[in-house]
Amino acid sequence: MVKSLVTHHYRTATFPLASLPDFKRTAFEWAQSFSQTCYLDSNEYSADLHRSYECLIGADACETISLPATGNAFDRWKQFCETHPTWQFGYLSYDLKNEVEALQSAHPDRLGFPVLHFFVPVYVLEVFTDRVVIHSRRESPRAVWQLIRKSRQRPASEVPAxxxxxxxxxxxxxxxxxxxxxxxxxxxxxxxxxxxxxxxxxxxFLDPGDVFQQLNQLAQAPFAAFLKLHDRHLLCASPERFLKKEGD
Known part of the structure; x- marks a missing residue:
């Protein structure tokens, strides 16, 4: 899930792309080097009339909200949004249903993901078929562009048995x-x-980045996603959008 309001504190520049597939691969390698990153890929699915980007990436975190359990989560996220009215990447978990309906889940949680997690990224990449718009809170967008281009595309490792x-x-x-x-x-x-x-x-024992790249190559889903949250990873190859909201 992505929340974008205004782009405070970012410097922005646009750069042309010679090869969209090559750039997405190198940008993915660059992005997953950070402890928090979110990579969203439309896989050139032109039938989606509501598509905004070919690929959208948020990398590194300067501000974070991470809630380990339910209980006024939406109010706390609202306060976070009011304090940081800018780009946010993250997710809302299924158990937040307990805050909007009289429901309760008692299933054991063996993974330990927060029930709600969003981060304000240091870097945002809006990738289109012929260009990329780079937003940066740290070094210049051109410096980010050069770092991405220097990122090596690792050969995909074999997924172990x-x-x-x-x-x-x-x-x-x-x-x-x-x-x-x-x-x-x-x-x-x-x-x-x-x-x-x-x-x-x-x-x-798997390399989550390698597994996602191979999954994405096979599925080419219009709502592919890779989320890295320190030592936890979410990999998604979804064929359908859950919800999109624009404006106020």
Missing amino acids: LPSLRARTPRQEYLQTVEAIRRHIVEGDLYEMNLCQEFYAEDC
Whole structure:
């Protein structure tokens, strides 16, 4: 998720692109060198009438809001936005539903991501098919441009063999849940439901950046995303937009 209001404290310049694919690869390598970064890729999906960018990157963090648990999260984020009315990259987690409805989740959290996390980036790259607009709070945009161009594209490493994925929900329990949902649909209690379950593997050692690059090359999803939050990573190859809001 990206929130953009005004661009206080940024210096901005535009540079032409000779090769969009090459620039995106080098920009990704440069961006993931920071402890916090967010890389959003449209993969040249021209059928999306509401697309704003070919690629959008926020790198490094000068201000951060990170909430470990629910409880007035939206009010605290609103205060953060009022204090920092500028670019923000981050996410809202599913459990924030507990703050807008009378709901409560009791599922164990084995990953430890904050329920809400946004950062004000030091650098923002607005990438279009033929140019990139660089916003920088630190060195000049031209210096950033030169650093990105000098970034080496690492050859993709082979993804190591993974342990077998395991379902968190036992098979019989899952099937019983499916039958219960079918009964609710027949009785008219609901007409649609997304039943999700977690699959996981332990003791696997991966380079998240390499895995994302290979995933993105295979899927070429219009809403591909890579988020690095220190030692935690989110990789996304989504075919659909959840929500877009423009203006006030």
